[in-house]
Amino acid sequence: MSRIFSGVQPTNNLHLGNYLGAIKNWVELAAQPKNDCIFCVVDLHALTVYQEPEILRANILAVAKTYLALGIDPAKSTIFAQSQVKEHVQLGWVLNTIAKMGELERMTQFKDKSAQNKNNINLGLFAYPVLMAADILLYDTNLVPVGEDQKQHVELARDLALRFNKLYGETFVVPESVIKKDGARVMGLDDPSKKMSKSAVSANNYISLMDTPAVARKKIMKAVTDSGAEVKGGADKPALNNLLGIYSLLSGASVKDLEKQYAGKGYGDFKTGLADEVEKFLVNFQNKFNAISDKGIEKVLTEGAGKARQLAVAKINLVKNKIGIL
Numbered sequence: 001m002s003r004i005f006s007g008v009q010p011t012n013n014l015h016l017g018n019y020l021g022a023i024k025n026w027v028e029l030a031a032q033p034k035n036d037c038i039f040c041v042v043d044l045h046a047l048t049v050y051q052e053p054e055i056l057r058a059n060i061l062a063v064a065k066t067y068l069a070l071g072i073d074p075a076k077s078t079i080f081a082q083s084q085v086k087e088h089v090q091l092g093w094v095l096n097t098i099a100k101m102g103e104l105e106r107m108t109q110f111k112d113k114s115a116q117n118k119n120n121i122n123l124g125l126f127a128y129p130v131l132m133a134a135d136i137l138l139y140d141t142n143l144v145p146v147g148e149d150q151k152q153h154v155e156l157a158r159d160l161a162l163r164f165n166k167l168y169g170e171t172f173v174v175p176e177s178v179i180k181k182d183g184a185r186v187m188g189l190d191d192p193s194k195k196m197s198k199s200a201v202s203a204n205n206y207i208s209l210m211d212t213p214a215v216a217r218k219k220i221m222k223a224v225t226d227s228g229a230e231v232k233g234g235a236d237k238p239a240l241n242n243l244l245g246i247y248s249l250l251s252g253a254s255v256k257d258l259e260k261q262y263a264g265k266g267y268g269d270f271k272t273g274l275a276d277e278v279e280k281f282l283v284n285f286q287n288k289f290n291a292i293s294d295k296g297i298e299k300v301l302t303e304g305a306g307k308a309r310q311l312a313v314a315k316i317n318l319v320k321n322k323i324g325i326l
């Protein structure tokens with residue numbers, strides 16, 4: 001049995017990068033009977049940037065609904081909200097005491113986020129990767145499926161597990177990240193040198209899973225392309241590579257097949273085909289999402305928290321015992 005753990009912050013609507021980089025891989029891992037999966041809505045992490053309380057509350061439910069609508073089955077996988085299992089914070093504190101300032105200062109996400117938001121470089125933002133390590137280590141996680149941008153954070157979780165085990169004896173499983181080559185870094189439609197991001201200044205950067213097909217089509221038609229006219233990827237075609245990658249992952253066709261399909265045709269035809277594929281995906285997703293009630297998802301989260309809590313309490317008791325607190 002392999003334990004799988006991952007999570008998404010309930011900060012905005014999720015986008016295609018979150019799906020293709022992370023949740024699509026969760027669905028594949030969850031389909032294998034040898035895996036025992038836990039998927040968390042990491043609401044405490046979201047607080048490192050100010051959230052309107054009512055919007056945050058709604059977003060927590062929306063992210064959990066998104067997991068289901070993208071194919072995670074709550075009868076097989078555990079789905080819960082981080083704040084409902086207080087052991088995350090407890091273990092987070094213990095790990096804070098062995099995490100080094102220097103290693104946290106080196107985290108690229110901390111550097112990027114503090115540069116973007118100089119007026120709110122809070123302690124929570126600095127300790128974000130330590131809480132993430134607690135999320136992972138609390139459940140004896142073997143594999144953490146994430147996008148490329150989270151690799152460094154999973155490395156930190158590994159380092160903290162090893163450090164704790166060395167100090168106090170074998171306690172934590174040392175986790176590994178699972179990062180698929182395809183989709184690991186979906187880039188912005190308006191700027192293929194930057195990753196697709198929920199916090200991008202322009203909404204043309206991303207395709208939200210909640211975009212109407214018409215809005216998504218407009219964004220695709222507007223997407224930056226490279227010089228040249230041929231639909232053929234390559235090292236000097238970052239924008240086209242990105243669009244080809246998205247098209248390939250959504251349709252299941254290989255990039256080579258897509259290049260063949262569009263040989264002799266221009267970017268216009270290619271983008272229309274991609275927009276059709278995105279439309280199919282969005283309509284199917286949104287129909288499933290809209291069919292889930294708030295009450296229904298609250299029940300899923302309550303049951304999930306119950307299951308997660310059992311594992312978390314056992315682990316925290318072991319940790320307390322090892323470190324000598326009551």
Ligand code: TYM
Nearest residue numbers: 006007008009017018021022132146147184185186195196
């Ligand atoms: P978040 O919400 O920022 O991102 C959620 C997931 O989406 C992936 N992702 C992308 N993948 C490919 N291309 C992109 N443009 C793109 N943008 C985002 C992220 O890599 C991530 O997998 N810190 C985590 C949340 C977290 C977590 C955890 C994850 C908290 N505790 C424990 C795993 C295990 C995060 O980045 O969330």
